[in-house]
Amino acid sequence: MNKKKILLVVCDGMSDRPVREFGDKTPLQVARTPAMDAIARSGVSGMMDVIAPGIIPGSDTAHLALFGYDPYKVYTGRGPIEAAGAGIEMAKGDVAFRCNFATVDSDMRVIDRRAGRIRDGTSDLAKALTGMRIDDVEMVFKEGSEHRGVLVMKGPGLDQRVSEIDPHVEGPLLESRPLVPEAAKTASALNEFARRSHEMLEKHPVNESRRAEGLPPANIVLPRGAGSVGELDSLEERFGIRGAGIAGVTLIKGICRLVGMDVVDVPGATGGLDTDYLEKAKAALRSLETHDLVFVNVKSSDVAGHDGDFRLKVQVIESIDGMLGTILKDLHEDVIVAITADHSTPVTVRDHSADPVPVAISGGGGRVDGVREFDEISAAAGSLGRIRGMDLLPILLGMANRSRKFGA
């Protein structure tokens, strides 16, 4: 049987709850979504607990599950995911931290945890810091968006179980302590890194200019969210597939890299409301020529959910549907297409919720049930039933004739 290709479109936070003022309907029920409905109508639908019933997924853990990984086994803090997103290659034993550029006074008290939300000059500051050596540990540092950055410690005998130096409020800098004896070296390197980062940044030209402009200097780096990467076999090792990931957001790109996908850079894919849907559609079609699995994340639906804006969410969903329509128009009928969300972000909650998400899969000569629309209520009547996020990719691989037989 010929192996088929798979297109997985994840609309971040699209799933929702009914809202009384809009006829007790969800944004997805109200939105005109001919492309999503076409997938539902020509395939199978169901509901999905992305992590497990009653668990509120983060976007990071959710995507790990959607790629077939058990997030409870893989996930050890956000640092490694941010590091992967920033393009820092992590090896086993490395410890990664999310960082803020911050401002401390002369008594080493944190007076602004975001250094006045500094945007310009962080790449110069990062260049000054990266490559620092503390004994046999190398510090790899890279700036992120705005005041953010990533620190990866590389060297023997490191351990992520250390307490934080970031006080998380204004106040004196904390001393990192090992939470287990094996982490003593890491805690001490972390304290030394903070001390030296202050020394190097205090007189840095970027900060001299900031002071001249009356802006708080970015004169220290505050690492947090320590984590190391567990044994993570790539998608290719686990399932024999080559994946391509299309996403605007650093966090999601990071997860794509962690599982060994090629991250496709799409001009204009911002992760915001202004993302270029047409470019994403083109990139998806192009990537299907070279890869077995193409994954597309669209973040704007989540943004609208966090804003609590029902009308905006409807509008965003219709834009995403337009992107999907563009893809479907030129898609080979043998490609398995799946549409879903990584979690619910109800406009009434303005945050992630544990409500299960709808999922629809069509193409490749698979089964067809009676569901005719794609939304949180219609999908529940579908023949997929109620599945777990971790089961989605195996189901898609099965439909794509890419599963392995267990037994004789």
Add this chain to the structure above:
Amino acid sequence: MNKKKILLVVCDGMSDRPVREFGDKTPLQVARTPAMDAIARSGVSGMMDVIAPGIIPGSDTAHLALFGYDPYKVYTGRGPIEAAGAGIEMAKGDVAFRCNFATVDSDMRVIDRRAGRIRDGTSDLAKALTGMRIDDVEMVFKEGSEHRGVLVMKGPGLDQRVSEIDPHVEGPLLESRPLVPEAAKTASALNEFARRSHEMLEKHPVNESRRAEGLPPANIVLPRGAGSVGELDSLEERFGIRGAGIAGVTLIKGICRLVGMDVVDVPGATGGLDTDYLEKAKAALRSLETHDLVFVNVKSSDVAGHDGDFRLKVQVIESIDGMLGTILKDLHEDVIVAITADHSTPVTVRDHSADPVPVAISGGGGRVDGVREFDEISAAAGSLGRIRGMDLLPILLGMANRSRKFGA
């Protein structure tokens, strides 16, 4: 987002199978249940394997699962649950037994395992036994209903893996043996307890009177169902919620106490067919003012199932529905209400069965599917799909905005 309260109503053994003589309908299909139907109509329905598909739940294991605990990990014999029900505080390492007062002859042969179903005087007999010390082990004993009692051994080095002394038929008393070497001390204490209980009860005034009346003396205690309590974090520790439990039956009260619920004493809640439904409804509404989760168990539906009486079961279900209607009338619309059963007790089986049970959840601005009636067939078309008992409380907590996020 505001946290909502949860009301969980469990109708013991209500779920059933169709019966030919009643038009191939179940008691729940035949009964008029406007309140249960209202919950189904305004929320989501589904089917639930309380333990797992094909497993027949006991009421004890079922309730542990419904409270989010894995009964396979928690459950180590019925003794600890009876002990909790009788109000005996159990500590880690304690071993508890269910007991019968019984009658032995002079050769220590059991001639009546229930001592003529003794009802009066057992509290005096229990007082004579409790506090007994065997080496460094303290025996806490409390009478139960009729001929029943509970024994808790407290002391160092105990282990529940011992063979029973209760022959379970008339015949010679058995010698308890350790089933693992670690249980040698417990087995020897158990044998000594039986010997001394005979010594102390043989001449007890209660038994002198019984003999005078021609009744068999309750001249020995037969412990069985040894168990110890594993590490059991309370609902508050696990989910951050304060629970209140309303139940007539000792066993269910015991489970409520085990998981750290406050047990609400309701005058007239008997656990039998004569239970006072109105008082239970009032207690539920009152408890919702002070607690996050209010759990109500109604036992009468199970009693009717065990009796194999279809008409009685219909009548009992309609009484329970009346109780529910009283609650719904005064319930805040923000409360999440769930109605379900802990297992099926089909009138054609007259015992528990493995058939999954219907469940319906409404309130709190959650989703609404197309199910319009609450019964074993209608619920299966609902958007909840087929869930496990252990997932119910996490799902309710998610709908109540009380779940925790896993990830970023």
